[in-house]
Amino acid sequence: MDTVLIVKAIIVVAIFAISMLMALYETYAERVIAAFIQDRVGPDRAGPFGLLQPLADGGKLFFKEDFIPTKADKWLFILGPAIAMSTALLSSAVIPFGDTIIVAGQKIDVQGMDVNIGILWIFGIVSLGVYGILIGGWASNNKYSLYGAIRAASQTISYELAMGISLLAIILMTGSLSVKSIVLGQHGIDWNIFYQPLGFLLFLTCSLAECNRTPFDLPESENELVAGYHTEYGSMKMGLYLFSEYVNMFISSAVLASLYLGGFNYPGMDFVYSKLVGSFGEVTGHNIATALGTITLFLKIFFFIFLFMWIRWTLPRFRYDQLMNLAWKWMMPVAIVNLIITAAAELSGKPLLYNWIGLAIFAAIYFGLFPIFKKKTVSAN
Amino acid sequence: MTLTNRSKKTDNSELSIVENTYFPGIFKGMGVTIKHFFSKKATIRYPEQKRYLGPVFRGHHILKRDEQGRERCTACGLCAVACPAEAISMVAAERVKGEEKLYREEKYAASYEVNMLRCIFCGLCEEACPKEAVYLRHDKFVPVFTSRDQVIYGKDQLVEDMSDRYLRDAWTKEDMAKLWIKQ
Numbered sequence: 001m002d003t004v005l006i007v008k009a010i011i012v013v014a015i016f017a018i019s020m021l022m023a024l025y026e027t028y029a030e031r032v033i034a035a036f037i038q039d040r041v042g043p044d045r046a047g048p049f050g051l052l053q054p055l056a057d058g059g060k061l062f063f064k065e066d067f068i069p070t071k072a073d074k075w076l077f078i079l080g081p082a083i084a085m086s087t088a089l090l091s092s093a094v095i096p097f098g099d100t101i102i103v104a105g106q107k108i109d110v111q112g113m114d115v116n117i118g119i120l121w122i123f124g125i126v127s128l129g130v131y132g133i134l135i136g137g138w139a140s141n142n143k144y145s146l147y148g149a150i151r152a153a154s155q156t157i158s159y160e161l162a163m164g165i166s167l168l169a170i171i172l173m174t175g176s177l178s179v180k181s182i183v184l185g186q187h188g189i190d191w192n193i194f195y196q197p198l199g200f201l202l203f204l205t206c207s208l209a210e211c212n213r214t215p216f217d218l219p220e221s222e223n224e225l226v227a228g229y230h231t232e233y234g235s236m237k238m239g240l241y242l243f244s245e246y247v248n249m250f251i252s253s254a255v256l257a258s259l260y261l262g263g264f265n266y267p268g269m270d271f272v273y274s275k276l277v278g279s280f281g282e283v284t285g286h287n288i289a290t291a292l293g294t295i296t297l298f299l300k301i302f303f304f305i306f307l308f309m310w311i312r313w314t315l316p317r318f319r320y321d322q323l324m325n326l327a328w329k330w331m332m333p334v335a336i337v338n339l340i341i342t343a344a345a346e347l348s349g350k351p352l353l354y355n356w357i358g359l360a361i362f363a364a365i366y367f368g369l370f371p372i373f374k375k376k377t378v379s380a381n
Numbered sequence: 382m383t384l385t386n387r388s389k390k391t392d393n394s395e396l397s398i399v400e401n402t403y404f405p406g407i408f409k410g411m412g413v414t415i416k417h418f419f420s421k422k423a424t425i426r427y428p429e430q431k432r433y434l435g436p437v438f439r440g441h442h443i444l445k446r447d448e449q450g451r452e453r454c455t456a457c458g459l460c461a462v463a464c465p466a467e468a469i470s471m472v473a474a475e476r477v478k479g480e481e482k483l484y485r486e487e488k489y490a491a492s493y494e495v496n497m498l499r500c501i502f503c504g505l506c507e508e509a510c511p512k513e514a515v516y517l518r519h520d521k522f523v524p525v526f527t528s529r530d531q532v533i534y535g536k537d538q539l540v541e542d543m544s545d546r547y548l549r550d551a552w553t554k555e556d557m558a559k560l561w562i563k564q
Binding site: 036310370 | 398410413415417418419420425426
């Protein structure tokens with residue numbers, strides 16, 4: 001019991017530390033990727049290749065004036081970034097960062113906790129996260145902050161619908177809400193993305209919107225709202241907001257990797273596992289195999305983080321009506337269609353084949369029949 | 382009327398059903414950015430890496446020596462006269478016996494000072510010099526100074542070091558013109 005507790009505590013602390021470290025170096029990666037895409041070389045003054053740049057940025061933020069406006073609600077003003085940061089960190093609890101490790105003869109999950117409603121936990125916490133932004137924007141007592149906060153709230157609500165419905169398809173396929181069993185259901189290369197290409201695209205888009213990242217960074221659109229919900233913030237409170245955004249990005253990359261790209265599964269894992277157990281013994285081999293799985297998961301996470309940044313430095317921001325149109329008029333219906341196709345495919349017994357057939361029929365109807373229908377309405381005018 | 386045919390025609394026609402999904406546009410844009418991600422960077426890590434500024438860049442002053450290591454300057458004062466900023470001043474002295482190894486002509490500059498606060502790096506001293514003695518280096522900047530007593534450069538900072546001779550592709554205006562044509 002004691003060893004389990006200690007190992008679990010170490011895992012939890014490690015996940016916490018890794019989330020922070022990832023967020024720290026995401027800021028660096030963001031700047032370097034932005035620079036590379038813009039044909040520059042990026043930050044390189046602090047340390048070798050500028051690797052100490054995040055520390056320098058953090059130090060700078062700590063030494064700036066911690067300003068609270070006179071008319072602001074002081075306690076809510078402090079509570080805002082605190083909620084944003086803590087909710088961002090909380091959601092990593094249910095993500096399986098690896099299979100199991102064997103310590104002192106006991107199998108322990110490499111995961112904060114394996115609750116049977118894991119994916120609901122993530123959704124709940126992510127929805128709570130918008131409170132951080134909302135409270136911060138409200139407490140600032142500034143119309144631009146409030147606009148940013150309201151935008152963040154309505155955007156999160158709108159995109160959570162499409163996200164939830166595309167997720168339902170995954171739950172239909174797996175029959176479980178636990179993230180661990182969803183990941184275990186994608187053994188080897190049997191990843192959900194091959195069953196759910198449309199669902200993956202929807203989920204990816206919604207993740208971008210949930211993280212308030214370009215092209216959905218309306219809450220902080222600097223050309224309209226000064227800086228959005230964190231206009232009045234300075235020093236480390238501002239730092240916490242920015243930081244929580246990067247933690248959120250890491251978490252949603254991890255969720256995407258777990259739900260669609262098979263988490264810690266990789267092709268040929270059974271062969272590697274048997275080889276490792278054969279040469280290192282039951283315990284060590286198992287642990288090394290788990291470590292390999294964790295590395296695989298992190299590679300997938302890095303890919304998604306890069307994709308997020310790549311998208312950010314490519315696409316311009318949506319207009320607000322376009323954002324809402326996309327969420328309610330396009331992604332929601334498409335997500336529902338995807339859900340129906342998945343349900344039918346699950347019933348058919350050959351989900352992979354019938355998913356693709358269903359999607360092909362949907363595409364044929366959409367791209368084939370819809371233009372004819374549209375032309376008729378135009379000529380009727 | 383169009384001056385060039387480089388301008389792109391604006392397409393105001395309605396988006397087709399495929400274009401309306403945003404995907405073709407997004408993939409095209411992502412392709413452009415990833416191409417730039419791997420392309421050669423336009424900027425460099427400046428103080429560590431420096432660009433070649435060409436043989437005609439006008440930087441730090443230098444008083445050349447000849448092949449035997451003798452100073453070429455004879456303190457004729459033409460550079461000081463040519464200087465529009467009046468940055469150059471010198472004191473002439475006569476060469477005595479035994480100093481033939483040091484100075485090429487009978488007269489030399491006992492002191493030669495350039496005031497770097499006044500100098501505008503126009504290069505007229507270089508053009509005025511009849512003895513090919515004073516040049517503005519193309520490979521070295523005048524460093525930043527923080528106090529006024531670092532501003533006046535004497536012979537100790539200006540005369541060429543024989544172990545680290547200053548070389549460039551073209552010494553005279555004519556050579557430079559030829560170099561230019563060759564490029």
